Amino acid sequence: MFVRLNKNQPAMVSVTFDGKPLQLCGGLSVAAALLEAGIGHFRETPVTGSPRAPFCMMGVCFDCLLIIDGIANQQACMTQVRKGMIIERQSGSADAIAQGDRS
Amino acid sequence: MTEHYDIVIIGAGPAGMAAAQTAARHKAKILILDEQAAPGGQIYRASETNAKLDRPELGESYQSGLPLVHAFRESDVSYVPNANVWQLSEDREVGYSKDGIARMVIGKQVIVASGAQERPFPVPGWTLPGVMTVGAAQILLKESEIGIENAVFCGSGPLLYLVVHQYLMAGIPVKAVIDLQPGGNYFKALLKLPGALASLSKIIQGWGWKRDIVRAGVPLINGVSDLRISEYNAANGVEYYRAGRWHRLDSEHVLLHQGVVPNINISRAAGCDCQWNAVQCCWNVVVDDWFESSLSGIAVAGDGAFIGGGVAAEYSGCIAALGALAKIRRIDNRERDRLAHPIRAAYTKEMRLRPFIDALFKPAKHFRIPKEDDVVVCRCEEISVAQLREVIDIGCPGPNQLKSFSRCGMGPCQGRFCGLTVSELIADITGKTIEEVGYYRLRSPIKPLRLGELANLNFPSGD
Amino acid sequence: MEYEFIVVGGGLVGSAVAYGLAGKGCRVRVLDEGDRAFRASRGNFGLVWVQGKGWDFPSYAKWSNSAANLWPEFNQELSESSGVDTGYTRPGGLELYLSETEWENRSQVMAQVRQHVGDQFEYEMLDHAALKKLIPQIGKDVVGASYSPQDGHVNPLYLLRALHQQMDAKGVSYRPNEKVDNIEYLDGEFIVHTQTGTHSAAKIVLCAGLDNQRLGAMLDMQVPVTANRGQILITERAQPFLHYPTLHVRQTQEGGLQIGDSHEEVGLNDGTGVEIMAMIARRAVRLFPLLARMQLVRAWGALRIMTPDGKPVYQSSQSCPGAFAIATHSGVSLAAAHAGPIVDWMMGIAEHPLISYFSTVRFAINADTKGKGSCGVCSIE
Numbered sequence: 017m018f019v020r021l022n023k024n025q026p027a028m029v030s031v032t033f034d035g036k037p038l039q040l041c042g043g044l045s046v047a048a049a050l051l052e053a054g055i056g057h058f059r060e061t062p063v064t065g066s067p068r069a070p071f072c073m074m075g076v077c078f079d080c081l082l083i084i085d086g087i088a089n090q091q092a093c094m095t096q097v098r099k100g101m102i103i104e105r106q107s108g109s110a111d112a113i114a115q116g117d118r119s
Numbered sequence: 120m121t122e123h124y125d126i127v128i129i130g131a132g133p134a135g136m137a138a139a140q141t142a143a144r145h146k147a148k149i150l151i152l153d154e155q156a157a158p159g160g161q162i163y164r165a166s167e168t169n170a171k172l173d174r175p176e177l178g179e180s181y182q183s184g185l186p187l188v189h190a191f192r193e194s195d196v197s198y199v200p201n202a203n204v205w206q207l208s209e210d211r212e213v214g215y216s217k218d219g220i221a222r223m224v225i226g227k228q229v230i231v232a233s234g235a236q237e238r239p240f241p242v243p244g245w246t247l248p249g250v251m252t253v254g255a256a257q258i259l260l261k262e263s264e265i266g267i268e269n270a271v272f273c274g275s276g277p278l279l280y281l282v283v284h285q286y287l288m289a290g291i292p293v294k295a296v297i298d299l300q301p302g303g304n305y306f307k308a309l310l311k312l313p314g315a316l317a318s319l320s321k322i323i324q325g326w327g328w329k330r331d332i333v334r335a336g337v338p339l340i341n342g343v344s345d346l347r348i349s350e351y352n353a354a355n356g357v358e359y360y361r362a363g364r365w366h367r368l369d370s371e372h373v374l375l376h377q378g379v380v381p382n383i384n385i386s387r388a389a390g391c392d393c394q395w396n397a398v399q400c401c402w403n404v405v406v407d408d409w410f411e412s413s414l415s416g417i418a419v420a421g422d423g424a425f426i427g428g429g430v431a432a433e434y435s436g437c438i439a440a441l442g443a444l445a446k447i448r449r450i451d452n453r454e455r456d457r458l459a460h461p462i463r464a465a466y467t468k469e470m471r472l473r474p475f476i477d478a479l480f481k482p483a484k485h486f487r488i489p490k491e492d493d494v495v496v497c498r499c500e501e502i503s504v505a506q507l508r509e510v511i512d513i514g515c516p517g518p519n520q521l522k523s524f525s526r527c528g529m530g531p532c533q534g535r536f537c538g539l540t541v542s543e544l545i546a547d548i549t550g551k552t553i554e555e556v557g558y559y560r561l562r563s564p565i566k567p568l569r570l571g572e573l574a575n576l577n578f579p580s581g582d
Numbered sequence: 583m584e585y586e587f588i589v590v591g592g593g594l595v596g597s598a599v600a601y602g603l604a605g606k607g608c609r610v611r612v613l614d615e616g617d618r619a620f621r622a623s624r625g626n627f628g629l630v631w632v633q634g635k636g637w638d639f640p641s642y643a644k645w646s647n648s649a650a651n652l653w654p655e656f657n658q659e660l661s662e663s664s665g666v667d668t669g670y671t672r673p674g675g676l677e678l679y680l681s682e683t684e685w686e687n688r689s690q691v692m693a694q695v696r697q698h699v700g701d702q703f704e705y706e707m708l709d710h711a712a713l714k715k716l717i718p719q720i721g722k723d724v725v726g727a728s729y730s731p732q733d734g735h736v737n738p739l740y741l742l743r744a745l746h747q748q749m750d751a752k753g754v755s756y757r758p759n760e761k762v763d764n765i766e767y768l769d770g771e772f773i774v775h776t777q778t779g780t781h782s783a784a785k786i787v788l789c790a791g792l793d794n795q796r797l798g799a800m801l802d803m804q805v806p807v808t809a810n811r812g813q814i815l816i817t818e819r820a821q822p823f824l825h826y827p828t829l830h831v832r833q834t835q836e837g838g839l840q841i842g843d844s845h846e847e848v849g850l851n852d853g854t855g856v857e858i859m860a861m862i863a864r865r866a867v868r869l870f871p872l873l874a875r876m877q878l879v880r881a882w883g884a885l886r887i888m889t890p891d892g893k894p895v896y897q898s899s900q901s902c903p904g905a906f907a908i909a910t911h912s913g914v915s916l917a918a919a920h921a922g923p924i925v926d927w928m929m930g931i932a933e934h935p936l937i938s939y940f941s942t943v944r945f946a947i948n949a950d951t952k953g954k955g956s957c958g959v960c961s962i963e
Contacts, residue, residue: 017267017268017269017371018259018265018266018267018268019265019266019267019268019291020264020265021260021264021265021266021289021291022172022264041263044262044263045262045263048259048262048263048265049263051259051265052263052265056248056249057248058248061501062819062836062837063500063501064501066246066501067247067248068246068248069248069249069251070251070255071246071250071251071252071255071498072236072237072251072252072254072255072536073251073252073254073255073258073259074161074236074254074255074258075154076236076237076382076532076535076536077498077532077535077536078499078530078531078532079246079498087875088818089531089567089818089877094154096156108819108821109818109819109820109821109837110818110819110820110821110876111820111821112820112821112823112839112872112873112875112876113719113821113823113872115872115875115876116872116875206856208855208856212856214856223856390853510743512750513743513746513747513750513756514746514750514756514758515617515758516614516616516617516758516759517616517617517618518617519617519618520617520758523621523623523624523739523742523743524739524740524742524743524746525743526836529880530879531818531877531879533879533880556617557617557618560618562853562854562880562881562882562883563854563856563881564878564879564880564881567818567877567878567879568877568878569874569875569876569877569878570815570817570841570863570866570867570873570874570875570876570877570878571863571867571873571874571875573856573859573860573863573878574860574863574864574866574867574874576856576860578857578860
């Protein structure tokens with residue numbers, strides 16, 4: 017269980033996670049906020065489909081990868097929570113077509 | 120357009136901040152790039168936000184970083200947070216991206232202050248959700264005021280005991296501590312004790328933490344020779360081998376740590392020479408007295424060159440900056456030596472404890488070089504020990520051919536969590552020395568960047 | 583004599599040759615360099631390519647065509663026996679063009695190859711609309727493409743691994759970390775001196791890439807090769823969408839997009855340079871705009887083995903009979919030929935009629951042709 021230490025709860029922020037609305041603590045990294053919200057696994061690996069979650073929390077392990085605002089393979093520990101963020105678990109490889117192109 | 124600076128510093132931890140501050144005092148044009156949102160590196164992470172809160176559990180050592188952070192903020196430097204540095208060339212061209220835009224800058228001198236990372240901990244089950252590093256737990260604690268209840272801490276090293284201590288101070292329940300420090304280390308460390316006596320207070324502090332853990336009623340389990348993490352009935356647990364049999368502790372969260380190692384990817388990719396440190400069992404960047412690497416104009420300071428801790432990092436950052444300033448003739452050599460003198464004395468004193476700590480906490484071979492077939496060595500590509508053995512058996516001369524044949528090391532982490540294991544595994548199986556075996560050939564981009572960013576990089580003619 | 587053949591070089595050329603020799607029952611030793619060797623193999627893009635090759639060199643057009651046709655059977659045998667999936671597929675391949683002029687020129691090149699090879703060479707010129715039916719994600723700037731159903735691709739590293747595995751299984755003596763210092767030809771025997779000792783054989787095949795020039799000279803063979811650097815980018819894994827390999831971009835079996843085709847004369851420097859990387863990225867994004875949002879995770883450089891006209895060298899020594907030299911940058915496309923007809927030639931079983939066209943004599947004859955010819959694939963002149 018992830019517990020919050022202080023008595024002052026930071027302001028909550030509305031995001032969507034896997035299509036459902038979710039309230040996350042503002043001012044945190046997406047990884048920290050999701051862990052606190054009880055999200056136990058973030059993705060399934062492309063090779064064997066194994067579940068993974070954050071490991072190092074400092075940007076070197078690349079295990080906390082999520083699809084954020086439509087872009088795949090974002091390091092959740094290096095991204096700050098933002099109001100209206102659309103967060104999705106990544107199952108396997110990036111969907112290049114769904115990501116679309118930027119002209 | 121490619122901007123030019125006197126000194127480009129990569130990393131805003133203690134070494135980087137100290138280097139920036141020192142160089143700024145001599146009116147050099149400084150750029151400092153850091154991938155985090157705020158300065159402090161790992162050790163002083165979130166110092167500024169925590170200064171406004173009441174966080175006594177984090178301890179004095181942590182608080183002592185705040186003056187450096189403040190002084191850094193006051194310095195006349197260009198500081199770019201959230202900068203993803205993906206290249207350092209031997210000609211001191213630095214490529215970085217921020218907010219979706221890639222840029223190139225050139226420094227007359229570059230100081231790499233890339234800091235440290237956790238050592239890999241390849242045991243069965245280390246890739247399961249719920250398993251994290253102790254460093255990760257500390258980051259959650261410092262930056263987000265989050266604690267992980269009832270975790271089992273496994274491993275060895277000062278950081279492990281520091282974090283358990285911080286947890287106890289914060290009132291977060293700890294399920295158990297499994298200490299994997301090899302018993303033989305104590306004797307070897309004692310041989311280094313004379314040199315360490317100057318830092319006796321630190322040694323006493325460390326032992327005090329262990330005593331507090333026991334006093335708090337947290338099980339402290341020693342004499343463990345093997346460890347595995349597994350899922351059983353959809354819950355995680357740690358199995359440890361002790362006194363002739365396996366024991367199990369159920370816990371959703373397992374926190375691993377067996378020391379920190381220099382984060383050398385950017386230095387290696389640039390082409391800096393490295394050497395194997397047989398006590399710390401990791402690669403160090405070869406640097407001279409001014410922390411200049413084998414590449415002229417590129418210095419590597421702090422834990423990014425070799426592990427010395429946060430305070431030593433600060434001193435090395437100052438020294439590296441003075442060396443760089445002299446090379447671009449902002450100060451002459453005499454001035455450089457004069458200013459460096461007291462800092463060197465402090466640095467030497469700080470480093471006196473290292474041989475003792477290194478000997479005491481040298482990680483056990485069994486946990487550095489996995490033997491079981493199904494242990495995942497490469498987390499990114501999910502390559503197991505068995506798969507690597509197959510490739511080594513057909514005569515792979517080293518980690519690069521191994522990488523080509525198995526994909527081990529080809530993932531986004533670029534060997535940060537498998538490189539050490541692979542080099543040691545090949546050395547162990549083939550009987551070669553680790554220097555003969557070598558390491559992955561690293562190149563930029565050392566962190567991923569979008570193709571669109573790279574495509575839009577402008578190169579004015581003549582560059 | 584310890585061995586019937588010594589093969590110098592364990593890259594794609596050397597290992598294909600050793601595999602073929604061992605398969606025919608020869609006792610072979612392979613001498614390879616170490617883990618940090620230049621390894622042109624690692625720079626190979628992985629195309630098993632036919633289209634365009636040899637438009638200016640009829641024998642090469644025919645040789646490439648027949649080599650590509652040997653590939654499926656070669657791959658089947660190799661994959662089944664080694665258990666390694668080389669990732670070879672032959673869906674047909676494309677070269678994409680960003681200007682009408684280039685497209686027109688290509689049309690003529692393809693017609694020329696058809697003239698040399700005959701109907702055996704199948705191809706089609708596609709306009710943008712036809713191309714978009716094949717690859718919906720094609721960029722609007724792409725005017726069209728040349729397509730050949732005979733083109734395919736493979737994972738060159740897994741190919742090398744499979745060859746090494748089978749070399750081992752067939753009893754080839756593979757020795758890494760054995761850079762060759764010197765070779766002597768004495769009383770019908772080849773004596774090779776390396777850092778660790780001496781090796782001898784009745785015949786010797788030089789497949790040492792850039793080192794072939796130095797080694798060839800010891801055996802009375804002039805093998806002019808220069809280093810030509812290519813840089814390659816690879817992205818994060820993506821779900822499959824690019825079902826046809828193209829000259830500049832192909833999607834690997836793991837899902838990463840591999841992007842390349844650059845040429846630089848930078849000596850023995852196999853590093854990367856950001857200007858070229860950016861150029862490669864720019865072109866890739868024009869060809870497939872959705873690549874802009876994909877992350878580049880790795881880049882590398884490798885040194886191609888460039889002969890003066892870009893075509894292979896198959897040379898046998900006059901004064902040291904039994905010595906052979908092979909030099910080519912198409913180690914993948916020609917792998918099946920190297921394991922087959924080239925082996926038959928070196929063993930004295932049969933000489934394929936096209937082999938003699940690739941001797942180094944042609945460089946002496948064409949000595950006034952300065953600079954490089956075009957191999958029909960790379961966009962260098």
